[in-house]
Amino acid sequence: MRFLILGNEKKLQVREQAELLAREIPAAGGQVVLIxxxxxxxxxxxxxxxxxxxxxxxxxxxxxxxxxxxxxxxLGINYGRLGFLADLSTDEVLPQLKSVVEGRFRLCKHLMFECEIEGNGKFHKYLGLNEVVIRSSPPFHMVDLSLSIDGEEVSRFLGDGIIVSTPIGSTAYSLAAGGPILSQELPVFVITQMCGHTLTYRPLVDSAQKTYSIRLEATDGACVVIDGQELIELASLQTVTVRKSAVEFQTIKVGSKTYYRTLRDKLNWGTTPNYRGNKLS
Amino acid sequence: MRFLILGNEKKLQVREQAELLAREIPAAGGQVVLIxxxxxxxxxxxxxxxxxxxxxxxxxxxxxxxxxxxxxxxLGINYGRLGFLADLSTDEVLPQLKSVVEGRFRLCKHLMFECEIEGNGKFHKYLGLNEVVIRSSPPFHMVDLSLSIDGEEVSRFLGDGIIVSTPIGSTAYSLAAGGPILSQELPVFVITQMCGHTLTYRPLVDSAQKTYSIRLEATDGACVVIDGQELIELASLQTVTVRKSAVEFQTIKVGSKTYYRTLRDKLNWGTTPNYRGNKLS
Amino acid sequence: MRFLILGNEKKLQVREQAELLAREIPAAGGQVVLIxxxxxxxxxxxxxxxxxxxxxxxxxxxxxxxxxxxxxxxLGINYGRLGFLADLSTDEVLPQLKSVVEGRFRLCKHLMFECEIEGNGKFHKYLGLNEVVIRSSPPFHMVDLSLSIDGEEVSRFLGDGIIVSTPIGSTAYSLAAGGPILSQELPVFVITQMCGHTLTYRPLVDSAQKTYSIRLEATDGACVVIDGQELIELASLQTVTVRKSAVEFQTIKVGSKTYYRTLRDKLNWGTTPNYRGNKLS
Amino acid sequence: MRFLILGNEKKLQVREQAELLAREIPAAGGQVVLIxxxxxxxxxxxxxxxxxxxxxxxxxxxxxxxxxxxxxxxLGINYGRLGFLADLSTDEVLPQLKSVVEGRFRLCKHLMFECEIEGNGKFHKYLGLNEVVIRSSPPFHMVDLSLSIDGEEVSRFLGDGIIVSTPIGSTAYSLAAGGPILSQELPVFVITQMCGHTLTYRPLVDSAQKTYSIRLEATDGACVVIDGQELIELASLQTVTVRKSAVEFQTIKVGSKTYYRTLRDKLNWGTTPNYRGNKLS
Structure with a gap:
């Protein structure tokens, strides 16, 4: 079993943990290909x-x-906030290393998207896992967006922007904007409005087989943000197209923790308000 | 092409319209099997x-x-409110009759559910198209429900009740309770809370391949409502199980109206607030 | 200082606690007038x-x-769920008894409402503290309601019903239906829709000096529920009128717990999702 | 009656309309002091x-x-979108001019806020009518804010930001972020979260007599936006304080249109979905 070790060394303990793993993996019978x-x-x-x-x-x-x-x-090792993707915490990784080296794990495949931004003769393509956000930027006036699905213009948005999210991304930004939770294996996207003046809008869950195009009709400042990490400026009349990518993101699951359990642990999803002395809690 | 004619003769014009169609269908080359x-x-x-x-x-x-x-x-002919399923209005049906008799239409298949209610040695089974609602009834105290998915207990609800809805049902009661719009062809259910005291709950969109069991933990009055039409009393510790039915609901589409168009026409979905003299409208 | 002792003796410990207090109050210098x-x-x-x-x-x-x-x-002593009104828990009451007997406490006054139901020549009047709910009842078809404020017809509702809530009631049923939290001392009501098909509706916070009339336009079953405790059947064209009562509800506060603290303790209001190893929690 | 004429001459017709009014006001007996x-x-x-x-x-x-x-x-004359404040349209102004000159109108007073931004030895003060928004800016990472009311730290927010809105502002940005509608004369603010990861948060309506301080705990980019028009960069540990201003905004009402009518006209507030052939519409 060949291992890559990735991470951000600016974060506390990451360098140290990487070195520890680089020693322990060979001891467990694996091989470290790259750090x-x-x-x-x-x-x-x-x-x-x-x-x-x-x-x-x-x-x-x-x-x-x-x-x-x-x-x-x-296989994600969680140092940070809200680990929906990271399956193990730092103290769980060494005890589980043997299992991983011996291939005793489940493999889950997840929808990724590709996002094309066209306009002004330029053309850029991005790959992502969570979501594409098309949003206003300074001076933060409303953006006016139109959404087409498979070539049909279906809706118009006025507000802070919209989010096209995968199931994996549904518990991140889309949830904060009022979107539903999507079970991680579903072949769907959800399109969620951010602070919209379109009061009749409700999040739309639709097939990942379709192509979603969002055109920026007019703006004083707007951008695209991919997975919360890449920011691309957007000008009027540029179009952002989101579709299912041919590649899939793959996660390794070694523990027995289910998705629903993670929802409860991370989001307090479906837990009840605090009671004194009641039988429910 | 053999036709059934169904409807509710207590509604204005239904009897009259049925008789008109019973005359026109043979004239167009079809056969009326039953009214x-x-x-x-x-x-x-x-x-x-x-x-x-x-x-x-x-x-x-x-x-x-x-x-x-x-x-x-x-093939639904719309006299009533909010026709998501009825494809034609009464004045469109005669002009389209020839097409229908000649089989020039699209056929759409839709997810139906079966709902089993067990408890106290009794066992009942229902078929439905829109949604199963488990809700409080007079004296309208909170119901306390637990939800299991494929045998795993995943969440607890305190409030007015919950809704398990199909995509077809997603624009009906579930939408009113805060659920998302589901594209009609998706193989999913959405579980939406009604007036819940569980503030962290968000609607969950999950696979139609799974089995959803809702147990009524305690109550002073609760019931199950299927498609807004069948009401069954529910007692403490009874369980309601919802799963995909083996049969599918089928609709005939003769017009060119898309689902997104219907969303805009019926719900004003994604339309913007009223403006004076602006270029958007 | 003269004391009434009230409560529901069907609840565990209430009888026992009442007898304990009936002994301790005279010992602390107070007088028990009635149990x-x-x-x-x-x-x-x-x-x-x-x-x-x-x-x-x-x-x-x-x-x-x-x-x-x-x-x-x-002075409420909390045995139950979600004590927004009950200031003390059972183990806090004896240590605080001396303070109460000696009048060392703050007195807070709160808005109460009166609710009149008229129709069919009948006329009934109710007093309440939390909210008036006008809602559908079995067979649970939509209710169609119109709201007038100070005689002006202002809005129409289709759905499960509406809630007219006081600030005290705003953290109860209205909150579950999507209403805002109202600071307890404000002279306002909030009108919140329950599972409405009126997608553009948003909760309205308005003056407690105004008179709110809700007319049931048509129904197959509806009722009024006051403070979750009194249920009155409602027929088509009956009108429910809600206004500020001349009397005020008064609570005694002995502890230093603020309203915002109660919001955090009871509702987890404004607390963040669960993190691993973060400095916020 | 002495008139100021204000507006933005870059907008179509504004210059022309101003000149027309400058001629008509003296003819009606008034005096134009400044354009x-x-x-x-x-x-x-x-x-x-x-x-x-x-x-x-x-x-x-x-x-x-x-x-x-x-x-x-x-007295506002509406050329633009969503006129909650502008009482007249351009074709209504001339017929009403005589009434205005003769003082036949109602005067409404409205809450304004003052907003202080302190930190790094600097101190700035702003006056506004709608809302103060404290929000993330590029690269659009979450902001982490703490809210204190009258010196008590009451809540913590993670997300896009929060809005402190007046009643006048409640139908603008706060509404888009999920806030309630506040009747225009109420002495309150509403604090609404924007795309918050704090799932238990609900908008808080609280007294305009209190002082609201929001501290930016940590950020990779944040700013304050006042009335959607003034943008001020914000750094970590800076505090934004909002309180009632001593001055009040005053509007002149000449028509008979009520606030509830404006809500219906502008927001489609409380109007029902589209029906075919039904008696409600």
Whole structure:
């Protein structure tokens, strides 16, 4: 079993943890192919079986985009906030290392998107895992957006912007904007409005087989943000197109924790207000 | 092409319209097999190609449950409110009749659910198209419900109740309770809370391949409502199980109106507030 | 200092706690005027300075309506859920008893409403503290309501119903239906829709000096529920009128706990999702 | 009656309309004291009875801040979107001019806020009418804010930001972020979260007599936006304080249109979905 070790060395303990793993993996019978704690390597030609990512969901999102069209299964080790993607905490990783080296884990595949931005003769393409946000930027006037699905113009938005999210992304920004939780394996996107003046709008859950185009009709300042990490300025009449990517993000699950359990642990999803002395809690 | 004519003769014009169609269908080359304007026939052994349903979404929901495991493609003729299912208005039906008789239409298939209610040694099974609502009834104290998905207890609800809705049902009661819009062809259910004291709850969109069980933990009065039409009393510790039905609901589409167009027409979905003299409208 | 002791003796420990207090109050220099654990006494002519209410917010709501136009300051002792009104828990009451007997406490006054139901020649009047709910009842079809404020017809509702809530009630049912939190001392009502098909509706916070009339335009079953405790059937074209009552509900505050603290403790209001290893929690 | 004429001459027709009014006002018996279509005059020492503002709510917000501590009653003439403040449309103004000149109108007074931003030894003070927004700016990472009310730290926010809005502002940005509608005369603020990860947060309506302080705990980019028009960068540990201003904004009402009517006309507030052939519409 060949391992990549990725992460952000600026975060506390990441360098130290990487070195510890680099010693322990061979001892457990595995092989460390590459350590990159600065997101600087081109991973498209690196052959490995597992990418150990140190540092929470943000680090995993970054690793996923770094691997680009050559996705290696990710085992995330959580240092950060809200670990929906990171399966293990730092103290769980060593006890589980043997299992991973011996291939005793489940592999889950997840929808990724590609996002094209066209306009002014330019054309850019991005890959992502969580969401595409088209939003107002300073001076923060309303953006006016039109949404087309498979070529049909379906809706108009006035407000802070809209989010096209995958199921993985549905518990991140889209949730904060009022979107539903999507079970992680569904082949769907959700389109959620941010602070919209369109009072009749409700989030739309629609097929990942369709193509979603958002045109910026007019603006005093707008941008696209991908996975909360890449920011691209957007001008009037530019169009952002989102569709399912051909590649899939892959996660390694070693524990028995289910998605619903994670929802309860991380979001307090569906837990009841505080009671004194009641039988429910 | 063999036709059933269904509907509710208590509604204005339904009887008259049914008689008109019974004359015009043979003239257009079709055959009327049965007219039932009282929902009283057992349709399970009736052979027909098209069920013309007069009277809006409510009539179609009723017809669908009346056909039970033997679903005949439905062409709905809208007299009522909010026609998401009824494709034609009364003045569109005669001009389109020739097309229908000649089989020039699209057939859409839709997820139906079956709902089992067990407890106290009793066991009942229902078929439906829109949603199952488990809700408090007089004296309207909070209900305390637990939700299991594929046998795993995933959440607890305190409030007015919860809704398990199909995509077709997502624009009905679930939407009113804060649920998202689900594109009609998706193989998913959405579980939406009604007036919940569980502030962290968000609607969950999950696979239609899974089995959803809701147990009534304690109550002073609760019931199950199916498609807004069947009401069954529920006692403490009874369990309501919802899963995908083996049969599918089928609709006939003759016009060119898309689902997104219907969303805009019926819900004003994604339309902007009223402006004076602006270029957007 | 003269004490009433009220509560629901069917609840565990209430009888026992009442007897304990009946012994301890004289020892602390106070006087017990009446003990009623069945809500059966007419309290309108009882002279007392403090009503000790054993049993949570529900018991306090009941006590408040029992006192009717003769409101005695309430000190609530919390056995139940979500104590927004009950200031003390059972183990805090004895240590604080001396302070109360000696009058060392703050008195807070709160808006109460009166609710008149007219129609069919009948006329009924109710007093309440939390909210008036006008809602559908079995068979649970939509209710169609019109709202007038100070005689001007201002809005129409289709859905499960509407809630007219006081600030005290704003953290109860109205909150579950999507209403805002109102600071307890404000002279306002909030009108919140329950599962409305009126997608453009937003909760309206308006002056408690105004008169709110809700007319039931058409129904297959509807009722009025006051403070979650009184249920009155409602027929088509009956009107429910809500206005500020001349009497005020009074609570005794002995602790230093603020309203905002209660919001955090009871509702987890404004607390952040669960993190691993972060400095915020 | 002495008139100011204000507005934005870059907008179509504003210059032309201003000249028309400058001719018609003397003819009706009034006096034009000043015309400023570039927001460049210091209005603090201008004596006038009515400020005619050409150009919608945005122009009125700007005029209100331009008048600063010397508020002159505003009559707004609506060219733009969503006229909650502008009472007349361009074709209504001439027929009503006589009434205005003769003083036949109602005067409404409205809550304004002052906003202080302190930190790094600097101190700035702003006056406004709608709302203070504290929000993330590029690269659009979450902001972490703490809210204190009258010196008590009451809540913590993670998300896009928060809004402190007046009743006048409640139908603008706060509404888009999920806030309630506040009747225009209420002495309250509403604090609304924007795309918050704090799932238990609900908008808080609280007294305008209190002082609201929001501290930016940590950030990679944040700013304050006042009335959608002034943008001030904000650094970590800076505090933004909002309180009731000593001055009040004043509007002149000549028509009979009520606030509830405006809600219906502008927001479709409380109007029902589209129906075919039903008796409600």
């Amino acid at each position: 990159d704690l600065n997101s600087e390597s081109n991973l498209e030609h690196v052959e490995a079986d597992v990418a150990l990512v140190l540092g929470g969901d943000g680090a995993i999102l970054r690793a996923s985009r770094q691997m680009n069209t050559h996705q290696i299964p990710v | 039932d304007l009282n929902s009283e026939s057992n349709l399970e052994h009736v052979e027909a190609d098209v069920a013309l349903v007069l009277g809006g979404d409510g009539a179609i929901l009723r017809a669908s449950r009346q056909m039970n495991t033997h679903q005949i493609p439905v | 009623d654990l069945n809500s059966e006494s007419n309290l309108e002519h009882v002279e007392a300075d403090v009503a000790l209410v054993l049993g949570g917010d529900g018991a306090i709501l009941r006590a408040s309506r029992q006192m009717n136009t003769h409101q005695i300051p309430v | 400023d279509l570039n927001s460049e005059s210091n209005l603090e020492h201008v004596e006038a009875d009515v400020a005619l503002v050409l150009g919608g709510d945005g122009a009125i917000l700007r005029a209100s801040r331009q008048m600063n501590t010397h508020q002159i009653p505003v």
